[in-house]
Amino acid sequence: MEEDDPRERRSPEERERALMKALPAVVSHVFARAPGYRKRDPEVVPEEVTDRAALAKLKLLRKAELPELQRADPPFGGLSVIAPPQAAKLFSSPGPVFELEPRSVDPWRASRALRAAGFKAGDVVHNSFSYHLTPAGTMIETGAHALGCAVIPAGTAPTEAQATAAAQFRATAYGGTPSFLKVLLDRAAEMKLDLSSLTRASVTAEALPAALRKGLAERGVQVLQWYGTADAGLIAYETPAMEGLVVDEDVILEIVRPGTGDPVPQGEVGEVVVTILSGDHPLLRFATGDLSAILPGQSPCGRTNVRIRGWMGRADQSTKVRGLFVHPS
Amino acid sequence: MEEDDPRERRSPEERERALMKALPAVVSHVFARAPGYRKRDPEVVPEEVTDRAALAKLKLLRKAELPELQRADPPFGGLSVIAPPQAAKLFSSPGPVFELEPRSVDPWRASRALRAAGFKAGDVVHNSFSYHLTPAGTMIETGAHALGCAVIPAGTAPTEAQATAAAQFRATAYGGTPSFLKVLLDRAAEMKLDLSSLTRASVTAEALPAALRKGLAERGVQVLQWYGTADAGLIAYETPAMEGLVVDEDVILEIVRPGTGDPVPQGEVGEVVVTILSGDHPLLRFATGDLSAILPGQSPCGRTNVRIRGWMGRADQSTKVRGLFVHPS
Structure with a gap:
């Protein structure tokens, strides 16, 4: 098969340790450089966000909030670690929601x-x-x-x-x-x-x-x-095994009950929430508004990261998913 | 003023020596890697193209020829030193004429x-x-x-x-x-x-x-x-002096009598022909089809390269330029 990143094949335990080790440094970096995040979670001590339970205490950042946050504190609502002149490219998506591409x-x-x-x-x-x-x-x-x-x-x-x-x-x-x-x-x-x-x-x-x-x-x-x-870039991708989408190596993925920030039991349908551990364009607990679910087991292609099912609808409305009605709250 | 490339302020003699020194190496490179050029000028010995008189003996490459040349020998008519997979980006302009961006x-x-x-x-x-x-x-x-x-x-x-x-x-x-x-x-x-x-x-x-x-x-x-x-990228540019357009440092510019490859006397209107001395995207005697003329003297901004007047019409039709009819042949 194609030559790939060895990180894709490390053991799930090794990956989880690496993600949780990187997490407090990223939260500290974001709180120091993007004051909009600190304002949302004034009680949080960034250095103490060392596991998923601590992460789940951070307020969700909902995509639907961005237009108002960015209007009040342009251009990025205080949620970017860099200013427009330091970006490579600057974007505007319907909303409008403004985004950047780091260098x-x-x-x-x-x-x-x-x-x-x-x-x-x-x-x-x-x-x-x-x-x-x-x-x-x-x-x-x-x-x-x-x-x-x-x-x-x-x-x-x-x-x-x-x-x-x-x-x-x-x-x-x-x-x-x-x-x-x-x-x-x-x-x-x-x-x-x-x-x-x-x-x-x-x-x-x-x-x-x-x-x-x-x-x-x-x-x-x-x-x-x-x-x-x-906002987030790549979250998950299909492999030649074509069994669900494997989560990207720089993403901490949560599936939460829509309307709350609470993780659902593994395998249940909920809203996709991502934390992006990227030095120049991190995101903390970004709620995409999209529904999906963890697919149990591992991909036969050899990649060991968690997989999600494809896109299963929008979380901001009652949605019928595989015959079950999912209510956002 | 803005910080700029010191090459823009060298003496005209120093620039001309540098351009003419680079020219035979570029012609050799192009003849070796882009067989379409050699086919057009089988008699030319690349190493002997060491001055403007020798350059003026090369056949013009007219923009209007490109669609047919590229159809006959896709994708670039044998006139590019790199193939599509080695490019950064690949383009198609009306004609169609296909172009590339080097890496x-x-x-x-x-x-x-x-x-x-x-x-x-x-x-x-x-x-x-x-x-x-x-x-x-x-x-x-x-x-x-x-x-x-x-x-x-x-x-x-x-x-x-x-x-x-x-x-x-x-x-x-x-x-x-x-x-x-x-x-x-x-x-x-x-x-x-x-x-x-x-x-x-x-x-x-x-x-x-x-x-x-x-x-x-x-x-x-x-x-x-x-x-x-x-095809050529930058050819000439205005400076804050706003007196004509200064020729780019990697360009050998000729103004020729339209329909011929013969340089016009300095200051007369003719077709803009450029040779681009760029390692990964060179061009030899590319006839743009645009009319302009050399503007005598030097720019008060301190840049010492030759200046051209702005765009003065198309060479492929009789054009009235500042009250004079210019015929292409």
């Missing part, structure tokens, strides 16, 4: 998802996510560059021009939504363009129906998905 | 133009050029990053969202077209957003009427322009 290689940690999907140095990656004001395009691009790939920044350019460029450059891999990948392949076929070079895809931002994945596989493209947000 | 810091050399326009580390640059399939967006972004600026990749996002982001991040500088800068400032004013932080702009891709420049200056924005193409 580092692979700033969204997307390379781990792309590598699991078979992307490697020398690949020509056709990137159909927009680069304009929102970060999806740069997530794919920076991850692909970290692996040594070339990128066609196709974005939302007209489909015909995208198909022409993908064929001319013999694109080998695709990043974007799965539905647009089908549109692109269909258009290329209509135009009698040869896109047989394209054999791998890493998709996100919408559901991947089994029939669509199968149809794309029959056309020679292996499609794997990943899950992340514009 | 280097400041790959389009745009930082020189931005620095002359007052951009510096810590600036927040609002970039309104598209990132999608064409390289204008990345030219500004990579140049700004080379200087240590943060970038808002606004592209062609809706004007209201762009104005909101520029105000939220307190953008200090702008890259894009001059006409859209006016649209952006007008919309921000309508929305009662404070964009007084924005004081510098580097514009290109369209004419900059004196009245527009004056109007923008009255609103607090100093606007300087630069000239380049998707």
Whole structure:
């Protein structure tokens, strides 16, 4: 299989020790540099946040709170450890919610998802996510560059021009939504363009129906998905085993009862909450608003981290999940 | 004034010696790695191209030829020293003409133009050029990053969202077209957003009427322009002296009689032809199709390189330039 980060195969105990060892340093760093966090949890002693029970006492930071927090204390609500002039790129997503890309290689940690999907140095990656004001395009691009790939920044350019460029450059891999990948392949076929070079895809931002994945596989493209947000970057990613999404190595993941900050019993559906242990763009207990659940056991691919089921709906509304109604409060 | 590259202030003789010393090595490199060039000039001995007279014997590479050359020998007509998998980014401009961005810091050399326009580390640059399939967006972004600026990749996002982001991040500088800068400032004013932080702009891709420049200056924005193409990157740039555009330090510029490869007498209007002495993305005698002329004398800003007048029309049609008809053949 593809060459990967040895951290992906360490024992769960070793990983948990490493995460919990890093946690108090990250909380201290965030409390010192991002006063908005300290204001939310004035009683917390950062150095004492050394396990999941202590972490679970921090207030959740809900995505839905961000517009108001950022309006009151622009630009980031006091929740970023760096100011806009120190960022690489600055974004605005619908809300509006303002985000930043730090100045580092692979700033969204997307390379781990792309590598699991078979992307490697020398690949020509056709990137159909927009680069304009929102970060999806740069997530794919920076991850692909970290692996040594070339990128066609196709974005939302007209489909015909995208198909022409993908064929001319013999694109080998695709990043974007799965539905647009089908549109692109269909258009290329209509135009009698040869896109047989394209054999791998890493998709996100919408559901991947089994029939669509199968149809794309029959056309020679292996499609794997990943899950992340514009605030957190990569959270979890599919591997060739295609059994759930493996959590990223720099993420502490919790599944909580929607409307509360309380972790649910393992395996139950709840809201995805992430703590990102990244030096220049950390997040503490960020509640994504998305529902998922831990998938018991380990991936047959050899990666040892916890897995989640795919996206199971939004936590901010009553949602029917696999026949059960989940209420947010 | 802004800190700049000492090469910009060397004596014209020293610059010419350095350019002519580098030239045969670049021609040798190109002939060895890009067989399309050798095929066009089989008689040329690269090591003997040591002065402008020898350079002027190479066949012009016309922009209008590229679609056919690239169709016959995809993707680059044998005219690139690297293949798509070795590029950072891959582009397609109307034609279609396919271009690449090499893997280097400041790959389009745009930082020189931005620095002359007052951009510096810590600036927040609002970039309104598209990132999608064409390289204008990345030219500004990579140049700004080379200087240590943060970038808002606004592209062609809706004007209201762009104005909101520029105000939220307190953008200090702008890259894009001059006409859209006016649209952006007008919309921000309508929305009662404070964009007084924005004081510098580097514009290109369209004419900059004196009245527009004056109007923008009255609103607090100093606007300087630069000239380049998707194939060549930066060719020449305005400085605070605002007397013509100073040629980039890695460019050998010729002005030739349109329809021929013959240099015109100094000061006469002709087609802009450039040779780019860049290790990973060189170009030999690329005929831009644009008309301009050498402006005699030196810039009062202290930069010693040759200056050209702004864009004076297209060479591929009879064009009336300052009252004179210029015929391409």
